[in-house]
Amino acid sequence: MSPSRAPAAPMLARTPVRPHGGPDARGAARWDFSTNANAAGPCPAADAALRQVDATRYPDPSYQRLRERLAAWHGVAPARILPAASASEFIQRITVVGARLAPGPVVVPEQAYGDYAAAARAHGRTLCISGQEGPRAGQRPTLRWCCDPSSPLGLDAPPPADLGQCTTVLDAAYAPLRLHGRGTWAGAARDAVFELISPNKALGLPGVRGAYAIAPREGRAPGADWVEALVAAEPSWPLGAHAVAMLETWVSDGAQHWLARQRDTLRGWKEQLLAVLQDAGAVVWPSVTPFVCAQLPPGVTVDALRERDIAVRDTSSFGLPGWVRLNAMPPDALCALAEAIGALRQPVSSSPRSTKGNA
Structure with missing residues (x-):
C-alpha cells in the first residue's frame, strides 16, 4: 500500500501591496513625481x-x-x-x-x-x-x-x-x-x-x-x-x-557638501513646480520640503497622468483623500507635467447669469 499523500497546504491570500511611490506593476514611469527621493541624485560619492x-x-x-x-x-x-x-x-x-x-x-x-x-x-x-x-x-x-x-x-x-x-x-x-x-x-x-x-x-x-x-x-x-x-x-x-x-x-564630507549644493537646485525646481501647478489652477499646500501636496484641476487624475507616463502619489493612504503629492523634478519633467495637465484639464464652464428679479 503506497503512503498517502500529505494534504496540500491551503493557499494564503497575499496581503495587498501598501500604497507607495515609485514603480508600479507597469514598471517605472518616465516622469516620476511620486517619490520623495532627491531628484538631483544620485550622490556621486x-x-x-x-x-x-x-x-x-x-x-x-x-x-x-x-x-x-x-x-x-x-x-x-x-x-x-x-x-x-x-x-x-x-x-x-x-x-x-x-x-x-x-x-x-x-x-x-x-x-x-x-x-x-x-x-x-x-x-x-x-x-x-x-x-x-x-x-x-x-x-x-x-x-x-x-x-x-x-x-x-x-x-x-x-x-x-x-x-x-x-x-x-x-x-x-x-x-x-x-x-x-x-x-x-x-x-x-x-x-x-x-x-x-x-x-x-x-x-x-x-x-x-x-x-x-x-x-x-x-x-x-x-x-x-x-x-x-x-x-x-x-x-x-x-x-x-x-x-x-x-x-x-x-x-562623509563629500556627501554632505554635495547635498548642501543640491538643496539650491531643488529650491529652483520646486519654484518651477509651484508655477506649473498654480498656472493650472491647482490648490497647493505650502511646504518646507521639495515635495508638495496639491488638489489637481478636474480631469487631471492619477490614472490619467499615469497613462501619459507620469506618476504622482495619491495621498489617500496618508489620510488625505482627494489630494496628490508631487516631488520637485528637473525642467524636462516639469515641461511634461505642464503639457499633460494642459491636455487633460477640463475647461471651467462659466456660471450662468442669475435671472433672479428679472421675471
Whole structure:
C-alpha cells in the first residue's frame, strides 16, 4: 500500500501591496513625481562607493566600525546606534517590541506614512490620532510617532510638549531635504526620543535599503530601556554590504557638501513646480520640503497622468483623500507635467447669469 499523500497546504491570500511611490506593476514611469527621493541624485560619492562593494562577503554582523562612524558624526555613544534593514523594518520592530514591553495604544499623526498604522494593526494595537487621544481608562498611549518635516505635507512638526510621558519615535527621513527654515527639534528633544534616519532618499538612492535609529539618551526618557530588546529582535545582518557602503558615505564630507549644493537646485525646481501647478489652477499646500501636496484641476487624475507616463502619489493612504503629492523634478519633467495637465484639464464652464428679479 503506497503512503498517502500529505494534504496540500491551503493557499494564503497575499496581503495587498501598501500604497507607495515609485514603480508600479507597469514598471517605472518616465516622469516620476511620486517619490520623495532627491531628484538631483544620485550622490556621486555614494554611487562610487556602491560600485566598489564586495558583495561576495558578509558585512561585520556587529557593524562596529559603521556604528562608531555614525555615532561620531551625531555626537552620541555607539551603543545608541541601532542598525535597521530599512525605516519600515524598524517601524515593525519597535511596534512589536513595544507591544510586549509596554502594551497600549499607538499614536500617529492625522496625516502620516501608512506603515505606522499598518504595523500597529498587524500587532493588534489600538490606534489614536495625535491630539485626539482623549482620556481612556487603562488606555494610555505607550508609543507615539512624529515626523519632521511631516509627510505627506512637508510641514514643520514641532515636538510634543509631553515627551516624557510616552515612548516617541521621530521619523527624520526628510530632515536632510528641508529647503526652508530650521527644524524645532533641539538637542534635548532629540535625546528624549528614538530618532529614525533613512538617508537613501536624500542621497537619491531609494533602491538601496538601509537605515538606523538613535536611541534616547540613558536616563528617564521613555523607551531608553527598550534598547536591549530591540537589539535582541534585530534580524541577522539587517544591513547588506551595499547598505553599509551607503551609510558610511552618508556621513562623509563629500556627501554632505554635495547635498548642501543640491538643496539650491531643488529650491529652483520646486519654484518651477509651484508655477506649473498654480498656472493650472491647482490648490497647493505650502511646504518646507521639495515635495508638495496639491488638489489637481478636474480631469487631471492619477490614472490619467499615469497613462501619459507620469506618476504622482495619491495621498489617500496618508489620510488625505482627494489630494496628490508631487516631488520637485528637473525642467524636462516639469515641461511634461505642464503639457499633460494642459491636455487633460477640463475647461471651467462659466456660471450662468442669475435671472433672479428679472421675471
